Amino acid sequence: MEDPMYSLQDVIRCDLCETPVPPKHCDICHIHLCEACVGKHLSDQTKYHYIVPFKLRGITPKCTKHSTEVCTQVCTTCNIPVCPLCVASSEHEQHKKEDILKLFETKRKLMQKDLQDFEKSIYPKYQEAATNIPVQRADVNKRSQKLTTALDKQREALHTEIDTIIQGMKSEIDDMDAQHIAAIDQQEDAINHTIPEITQAILDLKRLLDTSDVCLVSEYTSRTEEFRGFPAWFHVTLPTFTPQEINREQIHQQIGSLSELAITFLLDEPRILTDIQTECSFLCSVSCLSDSELWTCGNNDKILRLYNLQGELLRSVQTKSGNVPYDIAVTRSGGLVYTDYRDRSINLVSGTQIQTLIRLRGWRPLGLCITSSGDLLVIMTSDDETQTKVVRYSGSTEKQTIQWDDQGKPLYSSGQYNYIKYLSENRNLDICVADYRARAVVVVSAAGKLRFRYTGPPSTPRESFSPRGITTDSRANILTSDDYNHRIHIIDQDGHFLRFIHNCGLQEPMGLCVDSRDNLFVAEWDTSKVKKLQYYK
DSSP states (O other), rough: OOGGGOSSHHHHHHHOOOOBSSSEEETTTTEEHHHHHHHHHHTTSSOOOOOOGGGGTTTTOOOOOOTBOOOOEEEEEEEEEEEEHHHSGGTTTSSEEHHHHHHHHHHHHHHHHHHHHHIIIIHHHHHHHHHHHHHHHHHHHHHHHHHHHHHHHHHHHHHHHHHHHHHOOOOHHHHHHHHHHHHHHHHHHHHHHHHHHHHHHHHHHHHHHHOOOHHHHTTTTOHHHHSSSOOOOOOOOOOOOOOOOOOOOHHHHHHHOOOOOOOOOOOEEEEEEEEEEEOOOEEEEESSSSSSEEEEEEEEEEEEEEEEEEOEEEEEEEEEESSSOOOEEEOTTTTTTEETTTTTTTEEEEEEEEEEEEESSSSSEEEEEOOTSSEEEEEEEETTTSSSEEEEEEEEEEEEEEOOOOSSOOOSSSEEEEEOOEEOOTTTTTTEEETTTTTTTEEEEETTTTEEEEESSSTGGGGGEEEEEEOOTTTTOEEEEEEEGGGEEETTTTTOOOOEEEEEEEOOOEEEOOTTTEEEEEEEHHHTTEEEEEEEO
């Protein structure tokens, strides 16, 4: 709509000198003023004046208590406009007041900033979340189908096993029947062979009984004992089937177990559960030995220290070389592995012994982590800081090198400050690197294929993102410390920003780790404190 001030049909002019398009307006006298006439108008001290930009004319409302007055200030204590009489009254005497135009302009700037935040950051985030809802619903069905398929497969496997066992037992019955029939057949053959002999013996006895020939009678020998024993006599113990009582619990164990659905939410305000003051100088790394014990090391300290949650020092170990350790990680068997940047070594602390596992040539080790399979992942830089790579070790044997993307370009930054890099393995076996120089979290698959680079949430300038420590939790979320901004970023396994941990008094957070319950341990650089945080509910 065209501004009437600039309308060709009705050009607004200064009420004192007729200058067209006056930029000012007196909201008390309701007249338009050019810049030259403002001073002249204010010189009339017989009444109160309030000069505002022309476009803001009418900004001063009528006072609700004094009908003849207009409000040129706002009582910020009561959050209401007030006129000069209100300001002079005892009601607002001790209250804080602000010029209504100044407050209006301040609020307009805030609203413009909020509008920008809503349009460029908040609304797109909610839009993306809303778009993702059908995907989540579809994923529920997909996961359910996957579980159902797995159960059907297990059922078929168990049915196949049961059918195999039953068929085997039926085959045994058939074998036993065959044996039994063979025994009966053998007995039948013997009986059929013996009956004619008995018949003949009967006939012979009848003839002898009818004769008076002494010689024949005297030669007779009894054969009854010969035939008294039943031919091919056998005893049969017939097979029986005793069904086992069906034990539902045992069957359930055979089938397997179905884990429970767990729905957790990130806390709006994470809680500090424990605050541990360490003796480490410039604390940079922390690694959980258990839910109640944790190893620490500092960036200006050659001592590795083990603390409990009460802050008691349980053990301290000096590095083998006397150099400052770069990073630490606890092995699956409870040993402690640390990298020594200066002498290019990776070492294992076991009991009172320190063993050098790997010594590099031409490369220097930086961050390290232990994988779910027990492998060792190490990110390292070349001596001249022109190359960076991640190497996977099984024991001291190199298994995999990750350095280039599909286009042959470096995955990780190099050059000055190349030495600031830490890494962690996610639950989905992704390898996550906090690359300080690149101002990014670089995530690759277990095969070394680039999945994504996270450079901060959309509303945050990339230059301000300074990732240092990194860890992952049981939900496959990735957490990285942003020390310059005194906060921690939480992103999901696909690189989507979830939220900050920034409102619980963190100071220069560096090293991170989580325990078995997803409590987060944060090493603070300057305070040398380890803080245990709860960020799920």
